[in-house]
Amino acid sequence: MGCDGGTIPRRDELVRIKKKPEQKDKDAELAFRWKHCSIKQLPLQSPVVACGLGRLYSKESVLEGLLDRTTLPETATHIKNLKDVKDLNLTPNPAYDGTKAEKGDGYVDSGKSPYICPVIGLEMNGKYKFCFLWTCGCVMSERALKEVKTTVCHKCQKLFTQTDVIIMNAEGDDLTLMEKNIVLRKAEKKSRKKQATAEEQVKDVATEVPEKKKIKKEEKAGPSKSVNKRIEAQDPAYKKAKEDYSVAKDPKASEVFKSLFTSHKSASEQTRAHWITYNPFYN
Structure with missing residues (x-):
């Protein structure tokens, strides 16, 4: 069976077949x-x-x-x-140069x-x-x-x-392994957070217990003494406000400073008042 010119057609020219998908x-x-x-x-x-x-x-x-x-x-x-x-x-x-443009007439690696x-x-x-x-x-x-x-x-x-x-x-098995590792990392992170919070709570309790014991001891000794101790610890100048303190007996005070007060030996010679002394010398 021939065509014009004596040619014999092939099967793919007479029968339509499905085209194979393009391979990537x-x-x-x-x-x-x-x-x-x-x-x-x-x-x-x-x-x-x-x-x-x-x-x-x-x-x-x-x-x-x-x-x-x-x-x-x-x-x-x-x-x-x-x-x-x-x-x-x-x-x-270091061998890569991304600044060069790809040319159609050259080899691109x-x-x-x-x-x-x-x-x-x-x-x-x-x-x-x-x-x-x-x-x-x-x-x-x-x-x-x-x-x-x-x-x-x-x-x-x-x-x-x-x-x-x-x-x-x-891809494939590696992808399923990565999905499992995501879940494991999240679980490990949560457990670490819980452990850290538990350790912080234990530290807070350990620091609170000795402080409570100190307060109880001070309360037993007396409220006034405990208050005085706290004030003395906070303000060292509190010692100067006690009744037994005297400027005349203070070794750190100078003679000029002591002479301003009536407790100094020169107070008997004083004939006029000044702004420091409590004795105004009223006549």
């Missing part, structure tokens, strides 16, 4: 996720933050989303306030990343697993964190636990 370039998709904000799909701008699920955001877009929650996509509805995100401490890549691992120098482009610590926000590769097994951050030396390790742009 995995490398390009990874590069996009690691360089763009998960809310606005625009290039990341510092300061860069991340949520407990490891997704990257520009802090500006997070703030705008919290002010107007209608702009937040479904993937970011778990962010209720700024406590649900962490500022990232990123290490810049999409694997180049603006940030690297501070320990082993791997580029944060999605080809390797990266993670950050919720306690300090330092970003490093998962390989560096596993090779050097420690509970102290390699970059800032802050303590962390296993639940504080968050895999960035997590």
Whole structure:
């Protein structure tokens, strides 16, 4: 069976078949996720933050989303306030130059990343697993964190636990693990708050008991004595107001000052009044 010109048609020319869906370039998709904000799909701008699920955001877009929650996509509805995100401490890549414009007639290396691992120098482009610590926000590769097994951050030396390790742009099993760790961190935070409040209450009770004992002892000794002791402790000049105090016997007072009072030996020679003495010499 032929057509004009003696050609034989193929099956795909006679039968309509479903077109296969367009396959995405995995490398390009990874590069996009690691360089763009998960809310606005625009290039990341510092300061860069991340949520407990490891997704990257520009802090500006997070703030705008919290002010107007209608702009937040479904993937970011778990962010209720700024406590649900962490500022990232990123290490810049010295070999990356973001000022150059991409030209159509030149080769563009999409694997180049603006940030690297501070320990082993791997580029944060999605080809390797990266993670950050919720306690300090330092970003490093998962390989560096596993090779050097420690509970102290390699970059800032802050303590962390296993639940504080968050895999960035997590998928599959890693994503379910991050969701569990969010719940565990919240439970640990509540328990620490309860423990801190209990310790404060114990300290307050311990300080109140000896103060009450002191007050009771002073009350037994007599109300007037306890009051006098308190006044003497607060005001040292109270000692001079006692009845047994005399200016003439005070070793610290000068003779000029003593001569102003009638208790001085020169008072018998005084013939006129002055503003200090209580004796006006009325005739």
